[in-house]
Amino acid sequence: MSEHAEHAHHHHAKPDFWTHYVFSQDHKMISKQFLITAIVMGFLGMGLSMLFRMQLGWPGESFKVLEFFLGDWAKGGVLDPNMYLALVTIHGTILVFMVLTGGLTGTFANLLIPLQIGARDMASGFLNMLSYWFFLASSVVMVASLFIETGPASAGWTVYPPLSALPEAIPGSGLGMTMWLVSITLFIVSSLIGGINYIVTIVNLRTKGMSMGRLPLTMWAILITAILGLLSFPVLLSASLLLIFDRSFGTSFYLSDIFIGGQALEHTGGSPILYEHLFWFLGHPEVYIILLPALGITSEIISTNSRKPIFGYKAMVGSMLAIAFLSFIVWGHHMFLTGMNPFLGSVFTFTTLLVAIPSAVKVFNYLTTLWKGNIVYTPAMMFAIGLVSTFVTGGLTGIILGDSALDINVHDTYFVVAHFHIVMGASAIFGMFAGVYHWFPKMYGRMMNKKLGYVHWWLTVISVYGVFFPMHFIGLAGVPRRYYSNEAFPLFDALQDINVSISMFAFLGSVAQFIFAFNFFYSIFRGTKATQNPWRSNALEWTTPINPGHGNWPGPIPTVHRWAYDYSKPGAKEDFIPQNVPLQPGEEEMH
Amino acid sequence: MINLLIAIVIILAILVVAKVIRVFELSTDLKGANPAEVTETDNKTQATLFVIGITAWLIFVVYCTLAWGPLMLPEAASVHGDQIDGLMNLTWWIIAPMFFLCHLLILVFSYKYYYRKERTATFFAHSTKLEMIWTTIPTIVLTSLIVYGLVIWNEVTGPAPDDAMEIELYAKQFDWTARYAGDDNVLGKSGYRLITSENPLGVSANDEASKDDKIVRGELHLPVGKAVVFKFHSRDVLHSAYMPHFRLQMNCVPGMTTQFHMVPKTTTKEMREITGNEEFNYLLLCNKICGAAHYNMQMDIIVESEADYAAWLSEKKTFAESISPAEQEALPVVLAEVVEGGEHAEDEHEEAPATH
Numbered sequence: 001m002s003e004h005a006e007h008a009h010h011h012h013a014k015p016d017f018w019t020h021y022v023f024s025q026d027h028k029m030i031s032k033q034f035l036i037t038a039i040v041m042g043f044l045g046m047g048l049s050m051l052f053r054m055q056l057g058w059p060g061e062s063f064k065v066l067e068f069f070l071g072d073w074a075k076g077g078v079l080d081p082n083m084y085l086a087l088v089t090i091h092g093t094i095l096v097f098m099v100l101t102g103g104l105t106g107t108f109a110n111l112l113i114p115l116q117i118g119a120r121d122m123a124s125g126f127l128n129m130l131s132y133w134f135f136l137a138s139s140v141v142m143v144a145s146l147f148i149e150t151g152p153a154s155a156g157w158t159v160y161p162p163l164s165a166l167p168e169a170i171p172g173s174g175l176g177m178t179m180w181l182v183s184i185t186l187f188i189v190s191s192l193i194g195g196i197n198y199i200v201t202i203v204n205l206r207t208k209g210m211s212m213g214r215l216p217l218t219m220w221a222i223l224i225t226a227i228l229g230l231l232s233f234p235v236l237l238s239a240s241l242l243l244i245f246d247r248s249f250g251t252s253f254y255l256s257d258i259f260i261g262g263q264a265l266e267h268t269g270g271s272p273i274l275y276e277h278l279f280w281f282l283g284h285p286e287v288y289i290i291l292l293p294a295l296g297i298t299s300e301i302i303s304t305n306s307r308k309p310i311f312g313y314k315a316m317v318g319s320m321l322a323i324a325f326l327s328f329i330v331w332g333h334h335m336f337l338t339g340m341n342p343f344l345g346s347v348f349t350f351t352t353l354l355v356a357i358p359s360a361v362k363v364f365n366y367l368t369t370l371w372k373g374n375i376v377y378t379p380a381m382m383f384a385i386g387l388v389s390t391f392v393t394g395g396l397t398g399i400i401l402g403d404s405a406l407d408i409n410v411h412d413t414y415f416v417v418a419h420f421h422i423v424m425g426a427s428a429i430f431g432m433f434a435g436v437y438h439w440f441p442k443m444y445g446r447m448m449n450k451k452l453g454y455v456h457w458w459l460t461v462i463s464v465y466g467v468f469f470p471m472h473f474i475g476l477a478g479v480p481r482r483y484y485s486n487e488a489f490p491l492f493d494a495l496q497d498i499n500v501s502i503s504m505f506a507f508l509g510s511v512a513q514f515i516f517a518f519n520f521f522y523s524i525f526r527g528t529k530a531t532q533n534p535w536r537s538n539a540l541e542w543t544t545p546i547n548p549g550h551g552n553w554p555g556p557i558p559t560v561h562r563w564a565y566d567y568s569k570p571g572a573k574e575d576f577i578p579q580n581v582p583l584q585p586g587e588e589e590m591h
Numbered sequence: 592m593i594n595l596l597i598a599i600v601i602i603l604a605i606l607v608v609a610k611v612i613r614v615f616e617l618s619t620d621l622k623g624a625n626p627a628e629v630t631e632t633d634n635k636t637q638a639t640l641f642v643i644g645i646t647a648w649l650i651f652v653v654y655c656t657l658a659w660g661p662l663m664l665p666e667a668a669s670v671h672g673d674q675i676d677g678l679m680n681l682t683w684w685i686i687a688p689m690f691f692l693c694h695l696l697i698l699v700f701s702y703k704y705y706y707r708k709e710r711t712a713t714f715f716a717h718s719t720k721l722e723m724i725w726t727t728i729p730t731i732v733l734t735s736l737i738v739y740g741l742v743i744w745n746e747v748t749g750p751a752p753d754d755a756m757e758i759e760l761y762a763k764q765f766d767w768t769a770r771y772a773g774d775d776n777v778l779g780k781s782g783y784r785l786i787t788s789e790n791p792l793g794v795s796a797n798d799e800a801s802k803d804d805k806i807v808r809g810e811l812h813l814p815v816g817k818a819v820v821f822k823f824h825s826r827d828v829l830h831s832a833y834m835p836h837f838r839l840q841m842n843c844v845p846g847m848t849t850q851f852h853m854v855p856k857t858t859t860k861e862m863r864e865i866t867g868n869e870e871f872n873y874l875l876l877c878n879k880i881c882g883a884a885h886y887n888m889q890m891d892i893i894v895e896s897e898a899d900y901a902a903w904l905s906e907k908k909t910f911a912e913s914i915s916p917a918e919q920e921a922l923p924v925v926l927a928e929v930v931e932g933g934e935h936a937e938d939e940h941e942e943a944p945a946t947h
Contacts (some may be wrong), residue, residue, distance in 0.1 A: 081883040156880045162845060163828040163881060169764065170882045256846030259783045259793070260764075260827040271846055272829055306704070308712040315722050337831065338842045339823075339849030342748035346741050353737050360729040361722065363693060368721065370700040372713035377637035377705065378629050385641075385697060389648075392693040396686040403736065405744040406679055409664075409672075409838045412831060412878045447627035454637065458607040458644070465648060466600065473659040478835030480878040483886035490870060494662050501596040508600060528627045568712040575711065590716060 025125030026550055030132050031111035032443055035436070037132075038103025039517065041139055045094035046510050052087045055079040057503030059485035073151065081484040085154040086172050088482055092157030093180065094142065097187050100290040100428045102135045105229075108293055108435050109198045109222045111443060115541035116216050118207025118558060120551045123200040127193050134190030138183045145179035153180035156482060158279055161254040161272050165246050168261040177247070181240050188233045188240075195226040195233075202226075207540075209560035214579070216539050216564040217310060220317050221296020224324045225289050231328070232285040239278035246270070273338050280331035287424050288327045292320060294431020295362065295391075298384040300564075301434050302366055304537045305381035306373030307575045309565035312365045319358035319365075326355045336404045337411050345404045352402035359395050363388060374568070374575070378535065379453030383434035386461050387427045393465075394423025397472065412482075415475025421468045433460070436520070441534050445547040446527030452519040456512055463509025470498045536576045538564045543580055562589055603647070607640075631707070638705035645698040649691065664835055665866050668857040668873065668894065671747045672838035678743055685732060751852035755818035758811075760875070761792050762823070762830035762843040765884035767875055768792060769811045773803030773909060783826055783845075793826075794910055802911040805904065811875060811892045813855050814900035820852035833878035834892060836862070842879060855894045862894075 024030060051070070054063050062077030073083035110128065114121050122128045145152040154172025155164035159180065167174040202223045206215075215223075245251040246267075254275045255267035303310040310316060332340065332348035366388045375381065397419045400406045410416065433456075440448045474495050479486060486492040486499075533542040540560065544552050558580035566577040571587070583589055667676050704712075759770040759778050770792060772778045779801020785793035794801045813819055823832055825843035832851075833840045841851040863871045877888035895903070 081886065085880065085883070085885070160829055160880075166828070169828050257783045258827055258845050259786045264784050264786065268846075272844060273847075306712060307706070309714060309716040311715065312717045312722050314717070337840050339844055339847060342744065345748070346744060349740060349744065350737055353733050353740075356733050357726060357729050361726055364725040365722075367693065367696050367700065368715070370697070370704065372715065373700070373704045374706050374710050374712040375634070375638070375701065375704050376629050377634050382637065385701065389645075389694065389697060392690060396690055399686055399733075399736065400679070400682055403678070403682070403740040403744075405675055405740045405747060406682065408747070408840050409675060409835060411840055412833070413835075450627055450629060450633070454633075455607060458640065459604065461644070462600070462603055462607075465651070466596075469652065470655060470659070473655060473663065476663045478664050478833075478874075478876075480833060480876055482880045484883075485886055488887040488889060489874065489876075491872075491874065498659065504597060504600060508604070528625065530627075531625070534627065565716070568714050570714055 023129060025121070025129045027110045027114050027122045027125070027128060028443065028548065030128050031107050033132050034103060034106030034110060034135065035443075037136060037139060038099050038107065039520070041094050041098040041103065041143075043513070043517070044143065045091050045099060046513060048087045048091040048094070050506065050510055052079070052084055052091070053503040053506045055084055055484065057500045059487050079484075082151060082154055082171055084484045085156070085170070085482065086152045086176070089154050089156055089159075089172070089180075090142070090146065090152050093153070093184075095425065096157060096286070096290070097184065098135075098139050098142065100425070100432070101229075101286065102138075102187065102190065104290065104428060104432045104435075105198075105222065105225055105293050106132070106135060106194060107432075108218065108297060108439070109194065109226070111439060112218055112541065113198060113201050113222065114205070114552060115442065115544060115548075116219055116539055116564075117202060117205060117210055118540050118560065119201060119205035120553075120557070122197050123205060124197055127197045131190045131194035131197065134186050134193065138186035138190060141179055141183040141186065145176050145183070148175050148179070150174040150176055152176040158276075158283070159243070160279075161243060161246065161275050162258055162260075165243060165255060166258070166260060166265075173247075178244075181244055181247075184240055185237065188237045191229050191233050195229040198222055198226040199230065207557045207560055210540075210579075214560055214563045216296075217299035217313070217316055218293075218296040220320060221292045221299070224320050225292045228285045228289050228292070228324055228327065232282040232289075235278055236282035239275055239282070242278070243275065273335070273340070276335050276338060277331070280334045281328075283334065284331040285324075285327045287420075288323055290424055290428045291431075292324070294387060294428045294434075295320070297431045297435040297438070298366070298387045300539065301378075301380050301384040301438050302369050302388075303565050303567060304438075304535055304539075304576075305376045305378055305384070306369050307376065307567045308369055308373040309563075309567055310365070311368040312361075313563065313565065315361055316365055319361045322358040323355060326351055326358075330355065330402075333402050333404070333407070336407045342404075349402065349404040353399060355402070356395070356399055359391070363392055363395070376535075378437065379448070379450055379457055380434045380438035380535075382454070382457045383430045383437065386457070387430040387434065389461075390422050390426040390430060390464070393469075394419055394421075394427065398423060409478075410475055412480055413475035414471045414479050414481055417481050418468050418471035418475060421471070422464070426464045426468065430460075433457075433516070438535065439541070440520075440523065440527075441530035441546075442541055442544075442548075444524050444527070445530050446523050447530050447534065448523045448527060449519050452515055456516045456519065459512030459515070460509060463505045463512060466505030467502050467509060470502055474498055533578075536574070538566055538576050538578045540564075540579050543578060606643075629706075634706045638702045641701040642698055645694055645701070649694060652690075665862065666857075667836070667838050668855055668862055669837040669839065670854040670856050671743075672836075672853075673856075674743045674746065675838045678740055681739070682736065685736070748851075751820040751850070752818045755820040755852050756814075757820055757822060759792075759822045759824060760811075760832050760843070762825040762832065762877065762881075762888075763791075763827050764882050765877070765888040766808070767811075767832075767877075767888065767890040769807045769890075770794070771805040771807065771904060771907075772800075773805060775800055775803060778822065779804050779910065781824075786826065789914060792824075796910075796914075802909060804910045805907045806910060806913065807907055809890070811890055812900050812903050813892065813894050814897040815855055815858045815894050817897065818852060818854045820850055823849045823851070828881050829879045830877050830881050830888070831879035833876045834873065835876070836873045837892075840878060858894045858896065859892075860895070 064077050066074035067077045073080045150171045153176045154170050163169050164173050242253040246254050252267035252270040254272050255270045258265040299310050330352040333352045336345045543558050560579045561582045564579050568575045667673050757772040761768040777800040779798040780795045781793045783793050823841050823843040825845045830843040841849050873892035875890040
């Protein structure tokens with residue numbers, strides 16, 4: 001391995017601007033490219049949500065800012081209902097795919113895999129670079145679709161046909177939908193290329209002594225995530241291809257018996273339910289593709305900053321494997337009310353509620369890790385604890401939604417919006433923020449400002465719960481999601497106050513993100529210089545120089561002698577023992 | 592109420608900013624200290640803020656529940672809805688304590704164990720006993736919930752009683768139409784190729800069963816206490832028929848028929864008394880994104896005594912009556928032409944190459 005590594009080291013020896021910053025094959029630079037693209041896309045996705053929150057808080061009122069951004073789609077400052085649906089669709093797509101899948105995994109898999117397993121770089125630097133460029137192309141196409149005349153895709157982020165297949169049904173299903181499909185296809189390519197590279201690297205390039213049982217939990221999480229993606233994204237690709245065929249080449253995979261625009265269409269024999277099955281076969285594992293890396297990051301950060309080993313390492317790995325396995329056999333819970341055979345619904349209820357068991361194990365293990373710890377409140381640690389809170393709050397309502405009998409009345413209401421924004425959205429974003437605060441010194445050799453970090457954390461958590469918790473009540477009052485306005489229903493008038501406060505919290509939350517962005521970009525250039533191991537962590541990445549060059553370690557790659565969680569081990573002088581420190585005579589490797 | 596919430600936001604924001612400024616002042620006093628390092632003061636301050644923050648969060652949860660509880664859906668207006676509500680309440684009684692327990696643990700741990708130099712964390716890497724406990728207990732609780740839930744699900748989705756009244760709910764962008772099966776309780780055949788402007792549901796006039804069908808728009812009337820089975824259709828995109836007060840929802844899928852049956856048990860009049868709202872009406876909403884006017888695709892539902900219902904329905908014209916005599920004569924022919932015309936056109940198309 002070291003010969004290969006030396007070779008790689010020389011191969012990358014003379015970087016100019018283009019090979020260093022743009023067409024870089026260095027995993028650390030690719031990680032930064034992913035992160036910065038994701039931050040830009042994150043702000044865009046958040047901005048779109050601010051626009052539709054104005055409409056939802058004050059329906060039908062005129063806002064100059066809407067007309068400024070949307071032009072004819074908000075004539076006189078009043079949002080067009082088609083554009084409302086487009087905003088919701090693109091907000092969801094960007095956040096789910098570009099930010100929380102591409103951004104989260106792309107950033108931390110690329111940064112951490114070689115550094116934490118002790119490798120010079122990813123198995124294939126070239127594939128890694130391709131993975132980023134497909135991701136960027138996908139993002140660019142998605143953003144470009146916002147600017148076309150018929151508007152971007154508007155059929156919801158799940159783009160169910162026939163709505164997404166028929167431009168007669170909604171203007172966004174014209175060119176906008178084509179661009180959406182192109183963008184997602186590019187995204188899937190990026191994700192598959194990246195994923196296979198992550199798996200190969202973790203399996204093959206671990207340094208001496210880095211057995212699977214000594215892998216940090218971030219690595220386990222990323223490995224499992226990559227496997228999930230590799231098995232499920234191709235199914236979404238086939239779903240998209242069939243949709244492209246139906247839209248452009250007159251096939252009838254998803255279409256049948258349709259009368260629209262004054263005429264009966266020729267399509268017969270297809271079913272939109274087929275699309276739903278294919279979509280959710282990716283769609284549900286996708287939830288865990290988003291969540292698992294955040295859980296892995298949190299495990300690492302909670303253990304480090306509790307100065308205590310992660311409780312139940314094997315149970316943590318086991319529960320991730322169990323969640324990953326179950327995630328492939330629960331997709332039908334998105335489809336209880338499609339007219340699917342009720343017996344099949346029963347099976348999916350059963351498998352879905354089982355997910356609560358490994359999830360509960362993870363929560364209790366996090367809590368036990370905090371118990372009798374010595375908690376250092378770095379901003380990263382606060383977001384990690386925040387993840388535990390949102391995972392509990394959002395996870396518990398999953399027990400309601402996953403139960404087919406209860407789903408009947410809350411399906412597709414704001415209750416669902418509340419549930420997944422907390423358990424998946426907020427948890428994954430918290431994990432991502434935690435990761436950025438924690439590994440920023442490794443990325444840029446500088447520290448982020450901790451006080452701004454604290455302000456960011458408090459404003460973010462207040463606004464997350466202020467926005468999403470009240471949505472449970474709106475949903476329990478029977479309000480469907482994706483409604484442009486509730487004004488057509490006098491019964492819902494009393495809920496308007498709640499919508500106003502949600503919008504206020506949403507604005508507060510978005511202001512808070514500018515604090516983060518300022519802190520991030522300012523600290524890249526002006527942050528305090530990082531020390532060698534600022535969080536006194538055991539993991540291998542902190543044994544590299546403060547600004548690691550190509551190949552990561554100037555000398556030989558360190559050998560690993562212990563797991564990553566020997567914090568406050570009895571008999572040790574310090575409260576941490578890095579993984580490359582050999583066992584002392586008589587010391588037992590315990591975990 | 593909004594003002595109160597806004598005030599809470601502002602107060603919390605100010606509190607946070609004030610605390611941070613204080614941290615800033617204190618830490619700059621320590622000359623020579625690394626400004627990125629988390630100090631003892633930071634740990635104490637943030638631990639305190641965690642106690643305040645989690646307490647505020649739990650109070651917020653209780654406040655929302657008390658303040659907004661009355662705005663939630665009233666008791667179920669259907670027989671099966673009561674069972675669903677029972678399961679829902681049981682589920683809340685399981686998950687709410689878990690929610691408070693976990694957050695109280697975070698609250699206690701986050702303050703009790705904040706970093707102090709002289710303390711050492713306890714090296715506690717695993718305990719099979721503890722892990723068995725919190726694997727087994729959720730397993731038992733969830734298994735019971737699953738079993739209870741499935742019993743109800745099977746009852747709710749089981750076959751409709753034989754005497755259930757058939758009603759078709761027909762969805763299109765962006766309205767609902769109901770078709771009552773008439774005296775024979777059989778819905779006449781229909782198909783999307785038969786749709787014309789006079790016959791928007793594409794009902795076949797050739798089918799005897801369709802003659803007494805009654806097509807109704809605007810309001811859906813149901814007799815109280817009588818089983819009804821809805822057959823759902825859509826002619827364009829996916830829709831979903833959602834009747835929140837009856838705990839009923841089912842997607843309307845082009846190309847297939849879906850169904851759901853229920854027994855309404857509370858009349859509109861009774862529900863108006865229960866909710867204290869004279870204007871109250873049961874709703875049928877569209878709950879699957881279907882286009883620009885998705886948010887206004889609705890129909891009122893009136894549940895009334897069987898006598899009132901019969902009186903209301905008797906005023907409605909049957910399908911046979913709703914078309915003028917001349918049209919009625921012409922209709923089957925016209926429809927036949929529509930069908931045959933299509934086939935004929937195809938035939939011509941197929942023959943076309945041969946003529947060359």
